[in-house]
Amino acid sequence: MSPSGERIEVLRKISLKVPKGQFVTVLGPSGCGKTTLLKLVAGLVVPSFGRILVDQIALTRPSCKLGYVPQAYSLFPWLTVSGNIEYGLRQLGTLARERQNRVDQMLSLVGLVEFRSYYPRSLSGGMQQRVAIARALAPNPDILLMDEPFAALAIEQRQAMQVALQSIWMKTGKTIIFVTHDLSEAIYLSDTVYVMSDRPGSLIGAREIPLPRPREIAAREGPEFFGVYKELVSLTSSSEGFK
Amino acid sequence: MGILHWLQRWLMAPRKAGKETESYGRRFLSQSSYLSLGSLSFIILVSTWCLVTYGGLVQPYFLSSPTQVYEAAHNLLVMQNYAGDIAASVIRIVVGFLASAVLAIPLGILIGRSQIFEAIFAPITSFVRYLPVPALLPFCILWLGIGEVQKISIVFVGVFFQLVLMIADISRNIPPELLEIAYTLGTTPRMAIIRVVLPYSAPLIFDGLRITLGWAWGWVMLAELVGASQGIGYMILKSQRYLLNANMIVGLLTVGLLGLATDLLFAGLNRALFRWRQT
Numbered sequence: 001m002s003p004s005g006e007r008i009e010v011l012r013k014i015s016l017k018v019p020k021g022q023f024v025t026v027l028g029p030s031g032c033g034k035t036t037l038l039k040l041v042a043g044l045v046v047p048s049f050g051r052i053l054v055d056q057i058a059l060t061r062p063s064c065k066l067g068y069v070p071q072a073y074s075l076f077p078w079l080t081v082s083g084n085i086e087y088g089l090r091q092l093g094t095l096a097r098e099r100q101n102r103v104d105q106m107l108s109l110v111g112l113v114e115f116r117s118y119y120p121r122s123l124s125g126g127m128q129q130r131v132a133i134a135r136a137l138a139p140n141p142d143i144l145l146m147d148e149p150f151a152a153l154a155i156e157q158r159q160a161m162q163v164a165l166q167s168i169w170m171k172t173g174k175t176i177i178f179v180t181h182d183l184s185e186a187i188y189l190s191d192t193v194y195v196m197s198d199r200p201g202s203l204i205g206a207r208e209i210p211l212p213r214p215r216e217i218a219a220r221e222g223p224e225f226f227g228v229y230k231e232l233v234s235l236t237s238s239s240e241g242f243k
Numbered sequence: 244m245g246i247l248h249w250l251q252r253w254l255m256a257p258r259k260a261g262k263e264t265e266s267y268g269r270r271f272l273s274q275s276s277y278l279s280l281g282s283l284s285f286i287i288l289v290s291t292w293c294l295v296t297y298g299g300l301v302q303p304y305f306l307s308s309p310t311q312v313y314e315a316a317h318n319l320l321v322m323q324n325y326a327g328d329i330a331a332s333v334i335r336i337v338v339g340f341l342a343s344a345v346l347a348i349p350l351g352i353l354i355g356r357s358q359i360f361e362a363i364f365a366p367i368t369s370f371v372r373y374l375p376v377p378a379l380l381p382f383c384i385l386w387l388g389i390g391e392v393q394k395i396s397i398v399f400v401g402v403f404f405q406l407v408l409m410i411a412d413i414s415r416n417i418p419p420e421l422l423e424i425a426y427t428l429g430t431t432p433r434m435a436i437i438r439v440v441l442p443y444s445a446p447l448i449f450d451g452l453r454i455t456l457g458w459a460w461g462w463v464m465l466a467e468l469v470g471a472s473q474g475i476g477y478m479i480l481k482s483q484r485y486l487l488n489a490n491m492i493v494g495l496l497t498v499g500l501l502g503l504a505t506d507l508l509f510a511g512l513n514r515a516l517f518r519w520r521q522t
Contacts, residue, residue: 039423042427043426043427044423044426044427061426062423062426062427062429063427063429064427064428064429066427067427068423068424068427070420070423070424073418073420074420074421074424076421076424076439076442076443077443077519077520078442078443078445078517078519079442079519087425087428088428088429091428091429091430092429119518119519120519121519121520135424135428136427136428139428139429
């Protein structure tokens, strides 16, 4: 699929197949169009050419089956943590008791049980992103789309969130499409890494990450990790504009 | 005296206390210094007033003294049914303002969120907004006479067009990320107006109501200067004809205090209703 918006070609000849249950990362420099790619999959952007298929069915609009977690500051400020998490469930018409149960489930999944009545403005960035993840997961989507969700966080928070995300993924078995420009993050989290070039973004490489699960932080210092890292670094630095 | 003190404290409420560092180009003033300066200017004003009136520097019909004003207030309330005048003005403003708000809020939101509505309504509304209300007054009298409806319509015309465009602006500037998230959680663009736009804009719209209510007081007074038989503005006009300066000052103070009270009420309500906002 290669869409272009307003006479600017944003993405070129992108063709991706994501198997169910996999953790896939799209890696690319800033401005390469990876956010647009994710929004296309979410149904928020209409492609000029090509199409998106989910389970063989063409995608026409956003739905709660495609959970979406953007970079930052996306929580509804007028709702509490539990209000935010149950938003999608209310939309679906889930009954109050069921909603309550689901919210409790989500809160313990992301480790924020004590914060259910807090407003977003009282939460740190990391906590807000955890709520955003819980909110996207609450309606039980098949696929989770995450757009550089940890980019706005400090390094310690980011690492903690990566570990947390891996554990959430292993517990829930969702398909996750994750966008980032951080190579180390990509290798740590995913089964497959797709590398994009600078604008107009096209796929310049894909690499399976055969490292065993669950992956520990310490493994990032290990030789296998470093091997994959070096490979991908040479691939990415061959394209312009990469950090 | 206790009331004044409490009033002062509430007025000071939004200021953050105890900020230590000074920034270049902006001098920091402590809470007590702020209060002192504010009180000082107030005291100077009142002192000048006393000096000028008690000192016999001006004629009574030009400016009355504080004691005369107090006596006039007492006289008006007890013997001249001033309360009735106040009620008349308040009713006009409340009805006119509510009518404006009830129409302006939905229309403003629709104009802000729908290109179609914007194309149809925005140009006309913008144009009418520039017509000075005093210039529209003769038309209102011509079409509606000089009864209550006409007075209320002046308030309406003065508030409605400004409010619609204010609200349209507010609705237009919803962060798009919030709407996108709502879509991904299953909300249709239409439902999003109720589930996202409305709750997010509510405190801003409320503030717009507070501001326009302040203007509405002015419009009521204008309407009452022409062909009224009751009301604070009417009382002021009548007093002017009889050179009853003290009465005029009472009228001014009444409107001023009522306006201040509603302003504080709205500001307080805004804080109480929308605790989720950043302080």
